[in-house]
Amino acid sequence: MKNLKEKIVWITGASSGIGEELAYAFAREGAFLVISARNAVKLEQVKRKCLNDTPRCWVHPFDLSKTNHLDELVRSVLKQTGRIDLLINNAGRSQRSFASDTPLEIDRALMELNFFSVVALTKLVLSGMIKNQAGHLVVISSITGKFGFPMRTAYSASKHAVQGYFESLRAELSGHNIHVTIVSPGRIKTNISLNALTGNGTSYNKMDSGQQQGMPAKVCASRIVRAIKKERKELLVGRKEILMVYIRRFIPGLYHKIVAKLNN
Ligand SMILES: NC(=O)c1ccc[n+]([C@@H]2O[C@H](COP(=O)([O-])OP(=O)(O)OC[C@H]3O[C@@H](n4cnc5c(N)ncnc54)[C@H](OP(=O)(O)O)[C@@H]3O)[C@@H](O)[C@H]2O)c1
Numbered sequence: 241m242k243n244l245k246e247k248i249v250w251i252t253g254a255s256s257g258i259g260e261e262l263a264y265a266f267a268r269e270g271a272f273l274v275i276s277a278r279n280a281v282k283l284e285q286v287k288r289k290c291l292n293d294t295p296r297c298w299v300h301p302f303d304l305s306k307t308n309h310l311d312e313l314v315r316s317v318l319k320q321t322g323r324i325d326l327l328i329n330n331a332g333r334s335q336r337s338f339a340s341d342t343p344l345e346i347d348r349a350l351m352e353l354n355f356f357s358v359v360a361l362t363k364l365v366l367s368g369m370i371k372n373q374a375g376h377l378v379v380i381s382s383i384t385g386k387f388g389f390p391m392r393t394a395y396s397a398s399k400h401a402v403q404g405y406f407e408s409l410r411a412e413l414s415g416h417n418i419h420v421t422i423v424s425p426g427r428i429k430t431n432i433s434l435n436a437l438t439g440n441g442t443s444y445n446k447m448d449s450g451q452q453q454g455m456p457a458k459v460c461a462s463r464i465v466r467a468i469k470k471e472r473k474e475l476l477v478g479r480k481e482i483l484m485v486y487i488r489r490f491i492p493g494l495y496h497k498i499v500a501k502l503n504n
Contacts, residue, residue: 241469242376245270248321252304252361253331255282257430258380261461262328263290263297269465272296274317274324277331278303304331304357305349314364326376326468327365329358329402334432335395336446337439346437347394354398359405366418375418378468379406383426383481387488387495390502395436399424410473419471423464424485426478427454455479 249266253259255277263275267290275283275290280301290297298320302313317324332354337346362377369375384392385399403422410420433448460477467475476482488495 242471244326244465244469246272247325248272248274248323249326249328250274250276250317250324250365251328251330252276253380254286255279257432258425258428258457258460258464259328259330260286261457262330262464264293264458265461265465267291267293267297270294271326272321274298274300274321276300276302276304276313304361305353307352307357307360310357310360311364314361318368323368323372324365325374326378327362329362329377329379331357332380332398333395334392334436335438336391336433336436336444338391339393341439342394343439346439346441347397349441350394350437351398351401354395355401355405358402362409369418370413370416373417376421376468376471377406377409377418378421378423378464380464381406381422381424383424383476383478383485385424386485387499389499419473421468421472421475423467423475423477424482425455425460426476426481426484427451428457428460428478429454430457450481453479 249271251259251262254263254275263273263286266273271294273290273294275286277283278301283299283301287297287299300313300317335350358379379402381402382399384396385403388396406420406422427450429451433451434445436444438444455478463477476485
């Protein structure tokens, strides 16, 4: 099992939900943390809690969808840390709108944050990992990166894109001692549905019943950290909803019937 003590771990989207719980879980392992998201006040609160368990936690507030400026962010992080051992691409936003009610600019915004910012940040961090011949890239996809779901057209597309990108990247990196873990959560109890984008560009602002009954984010985070320590290539994490991945693969007719009746 990988020892995470004093490893430098950069977690995006650490101001809430899965990312916040990942920060606490990595802190308990004695990792040194870099945490980023847009909400600087919340990041400072997360940092204070992390410092109970680890001596180092650097806060870097940033809007990751500004992909043209990510090189400045990476430069300022590396100035403080010198290197990144693990990059946890977790920041993301879901969607709650039918395709017919969703203008292309919303589809692009979801792809920009959930896919292009992840790719851009990964490339900027990867060069250092290749130089060091060591590193671990983690991406938080979704079970909707494995199958389609109503009201998630662009979100599901962005998470499918992430799966294809990191699966291919893993193959390219096989000779470099750089690991790639793709995490596909099911329903995790976070604010994801509240923060989801609607067709008019505002937040959905409702807690979905599925989310409400989902796996606690703390349990999800501890499963993710365990998978990372075992250098697992893939992790499906959640409750009974993750069965849909297998239903889609092995009984596609049943999947098509179930998914057509779902709405959130
Ligand atoms: N919860 C689930 O059921 C579930 C299921 C499958 C996959 N996931 C994935 O898990 C990841 C974490 O989601 P969550 O459930 O923890 O939701 P969440 O509580 O809404 O957290 C999302 C995080 O992403 C950050 N973020 C959003 N837009 C950003 C931007 N433009 N720039 C920088 N950071 C940004 C948010 O911080 P700020 O608002 O401070 O920027 C927040 O820290 C996402 O990638 C999501 O797609 C979640």
